[in-house]
């Protein structure tokens with residue numbers, strides 16, 4: 237534990253936390269996207285999938301335990317990820333008190349410079365998304381617990397809601413276009429001999445996640461699913 | 463050729479600086495950027511004005527003293543060159559050229575374009591050394607080093623400590639410099655005894671100096687006159703994580719039987 241505390245004293249150490257939690261969040265997001273695609277198999281499949289998440293680990297653990305375990309892990313990762321990233325941003329700002337009159341970036345990509353903004357948008361999106369499709373508090377009326385397909389259909393018939401989701405996952409894709417490569421670089425796992433492959437992996441992950449996530453709201457909007 | 467120079471002028475470390483316009487005419491394309499500034503300073507001195515303070519020493523790209531941000535780029539528009547290796551033929555007649563000092567909290571401006579880079583010296587002092595024995599001269603080749611490893615260590619060792627990496631980094635991070643210094647010793651067998659102590663101390667010193675953190679933008683690599691690769695940053699991170707989370711495993715002491 238004291239070793240972890242040592243880690244949090246330096247920017248290099250904080251980046252370790254951002255990278256490791258980013259990796260966990262990325263792995264989870266990828267599974268979430270694949271799970272969502274079950275919507276295309278019809279109401280019965282996606283509703284059964286949602287019910288299955290609650291009985292995960294049965295009969296060894298009580299109803300909902302595994303799901304809540306995963307939720308708590310994700311929440312911890314998100315808090316650590318955002319907390320350490322925010323601390324880094326504050327340090328980085330302080331490290332250049334006087335800005336340049338002229339500054340021409342040479343190497344950095346747009347998604348890399350956009351990380352703070354894309355992360356901030358994601359944070360807002362995550363809250364709205366949970367309020368929408370987990371608790372059913374906003375954007376869907378009536379919300380019926382467990383009737384996943386119907387809830388989706390009722391929400392995404394509204395073009396604004398569907399496009400909001402497409403926009404949010406586009407921002408996620410931008411965050412991960414840089415982030416998935418960046419985490420390997422941070423952890424010292426990138427090297428000139430595998431740099432191209434890792435960057436391709438990050439790009440393909442970002443595009444694949446965007447396509448997979450955006451497909452569901454767009455399909456409801458276009459009437460392919462109803 | 464004729465140029466309009468917008469130069470950051472600041473009397474002393476605590477002073478409020480501002481950009482001042484200077485015009486200069488009759489510049490040959492074969493003059494180096496620093497020689498052009500020398501000429502400007504001669505003219506300013508003749509007119510009884512204060513010359514522009516800027517750093518330089520070797521003027522051949524090896525010492526790392528020259529340090530100007532020219533039109534938004536540390537060491538100017540060309541890749542893999544220092545300011546002293548930049549020539550006026552790289553500009554167009556009549557160009558307006560903005561000249562600023564390195565900007566970082568850890569590199570305070572002393573005067574005009576001169577900044578205090580002793581933070582780098584303190585990072586080096588914190589761990590940039592190896593232990594050597596003081597006995598008789600060792601046999602040649604008694605410590606074999608693979609050629610690839612030697613070459614990689616030499617790549618890192620070409621860092622001249624100019625600070626362009628810090629100047630280019632939007633976070634004012636000194637990761638490329640520190641990584642180069644950590645790696646050129648850490649890659650070689652001579653550097654192994656202090657490998658993990660070195661990386662911890664140097665990273666902590668970097669922190670104490672007030673440099674920012676890396677967001678893997680890669681701007682440092684693009685500005686580095688020696689083309690030091692950000693792969694060394696990854697390597698330093700890995701050594702640092704190993705050092706903090708694992709090494710050295712202290713197995714001194716006694717154990718009880720059960």
Ligand code: HEM
Pocket residue numbers: 251254255257258259261262265314317318321322348351352354355356358359360362411412414415416418419420422423676677678
């Ligand atoms: C919810 C709000 C979020 C915020 C505010 C946020 C913010 C940030 C920031 C500021 C960085 C550092 C950027 C850099 O070092 O270049 C970062 C990196 C990263 N983020 Fe996020 N992020 C958020 C959510 C997510 C999510 C949901 C994921 C995964 C799906 C994710 C994955 C990553 C990854 C993989 C990195 C790269 C780590 C590294 O650079 O070493 N982030 N994030």
Ligand code: SF4
Pocket residue numbers: 620621622623624625626627628638639642685686687688689690
């Ligand atoms: S890493 Fe490159 S830019 Fe940074 S101090 Fe060394 S030579 Fe200069």
Ligand code: FES
Pocket residue numbers: 517518519520521522523524525526527528544545546547
């Ligand atoms: S003056 Fe020595 S490197 Fe430019």
